[in-house]
Amino acid sequence: MTRTPRTTARPTAPVGRAVARPHHAPRPAGGPVPGPVPGRWSPSATAAGNGAGTVRKTVLPGGLRVVTESVPTVRSATFGIWARVGSRDETPTLNGATHYLEHLLFKGTGRRSALDISAEIDAVGGEMNAFTAKEFTCYYARVLDTDLPLAVDVVCDMLTGSLIRSEDVDAERNVVLEEIAMTEDDPGDCVHDLFARTMLGDTPLGRPVLGTTDTINALTRDQIARFYRRHYDPTHLVVAAAGNLDHDTVVRQVREAFERAGALGRADAEPVAPRSGSRRIRTAGRVDLLDRATEQAHVILGMPGLSRTDERRWALGVLSAALGGGMSSRLFQEVREKRGLAYSVYSYTSGFADCGLFGVYVGCRPNLVHDVLKICRDELDHVAAHGLGDEELRRAIGQVSGSTVMGLEDTGALMNHIGKGELCWGEQLSVDGMLAKIASVTPDDIRSVAREILGWRPSLSVIGPLTDRQSARLDEAVA
Known part of the structure; x- marks a missing residue:
């Protein structure tokens, strides 16, 4: 049995729930015009709907995937971008970088300040947030269907145009440290991180999503910026949208947003395949x-x-x-x-x-x-x-x-x-x-x-x- 003193362990987000708690929003107390969009259809471009509509998929030049589900019976839409990067992609010294970066993408782009990003979504009654998991990160906005073009533009701008300024890295460091402290004050969360460490040890999957006080304090702006460039390539991204929407219109809006930022990448690039593999967890009786x-x-x-x-x-x-x-x-x-x-x-x-x-x-x-x-x-x-x-x-x-x-x-x-x-x-x-x-x-x-x-x-x-x-x-x- 390993007995951990009170002063040394720093458990964080619950592995059982898979994600760090969304944190960018406070805690609680019309129709698009269809049109053809140049792109590469995947073999599974159309599939049975999960809700009242149809799931469609387009792969844009550069490997960016766009998947939508049309639900014409609602008056809202949710737009999100999923990145194939999580805490398991971090080295020990980079532990917490994925989540730290998630915070920083809300801090401003070449077109919008941090206030602009939140104010534009607030002005239409929308909700905007993000979460980081061990194997992926997601940024999303939920708005009225008529405001979906705004959500597409804001979220795409965040993902492609983040400045990651040194002053923002320094300012947000304290916010991340406060989130770690908040999680440590909740033993119902901490025990899930402790269980991950018990079962998976000092491995990328066994380490906390939020990182530790030591690793967050040691991370530099250059380390985070390199991590961003390495993992936010279009081939690692999936755009997903659901609600009262038109697939072709969403694809066109996404393509325009990525082209405006010069972020579509090489025309012949292919999407990165889903993670795969097999490992045996041999922990027993610990x-x-x-x-x-x-x-x-x-x-x-x-x-x-x-x-x-x-x-x-x-x-x-x-x-x-x-x-x-x-x-x-x-x-x-x-x-x-x-x-x-x-x-x-x-x-x-x-x-x-x-x-x-x-x-x-x-x-x-x-x-x-x-x-x-x-x-x-x-x-x-x-x-x-x-x-x-x-x-x-x-x-x-x-x-x-x-x-x-x-x-x-x-x-x-x-x-x-x-x-x-x-x-x-x-x-x-x-x-x-x-x-x-x-x-x-x-x-x-x-x-x-x-x-x-x-x-x-x-x-x-x-x-x-x-x-x-x-x-x-x-x-x-x-x-």
Whole structure:
């Protein structure tokens, strides 16, 4: 077991949720004219819609991909640009550079100041934000359909014309450090980063998306500018838009914006392929404790999962829903409803290009940690040995199906779906296609994936004020 002193660990954004929290917006207290657009159509230029429309794709000269979904029944549109760069693309000394750069692209271009960027979107009642993950970054704006040309122009200008001035790098450094401090004050976030480090070690995937105080303080303007030039080439970008829009018009507007900035690149360039590969996570029985004076202990018990391209991910998603995906799930019933040992308990999966994680999170009083862990371990072991009952399987399939559909009910979610689909898989899967994959999960599929995933000896990450005696017993949970 590794016990981390309070003064040394700097965990950050939750790997379980995959992204750094969007931060550029405050926390909450008409029709385009169609026209032909020169471009290169991909073999999958038209696909079944995820919402009420059709997904279309165009590849512009220079390798820039534009994917849209038309939903004529709404009066809004969301426009985003996805970059194939995340924290896993950083060296140890550059840890946090991707997220730092995300901040800096809002600081001004040759055409707009930082105030201009936000004021132009605010003036039309729009929303603008960005997020950084371990394998990608996304910048987006949601506006009325009649204001979509403005959103295209502003977001494209940010991505192609950022100045990355030394004074902005220095000023924003403190903002990033405050975000790290804010995250450190939330142990429910920190424990996910601790779990990533427990499972993946000092690797690009195991390091925090936000970086650390030391790495952020050491980053220079030249390092960040080189990182920007290397990873924001058009071949690494996917433009995605969803809502009441016309595909050809969006393509033309994007092309004009990139041409204006001289950012289309070589005419014969091809898009970079989705990440691929396979890695084996061999961590088993590791225990990491971060000693913090919190009211609760925040615990993740987990093991290696599946990559995002593994076809068994549909079965694992259904299994996770049955274990800890809702109020009728096994863990919720056993830990909270029957025994009242915790308020929050859930399971989740994280899939990357070449590996994945499966985890069970619980927040409880420190003196209850061992009781909670025993219950969780017993349930995981039971499902690994016996699978799910027919009624459990039916309920879990229904839950995953319903949440999948309802999660795509707005233009922002649709933009995320088609953008990430193109960047991470190189294809689109319709709602009907996803529902068919979920519905096809069988009891044998569940038993097979449960034996493989839940059969691993788990590892454990804990944040909380455990006594020495309580800490010494943590190894029992992963024995």
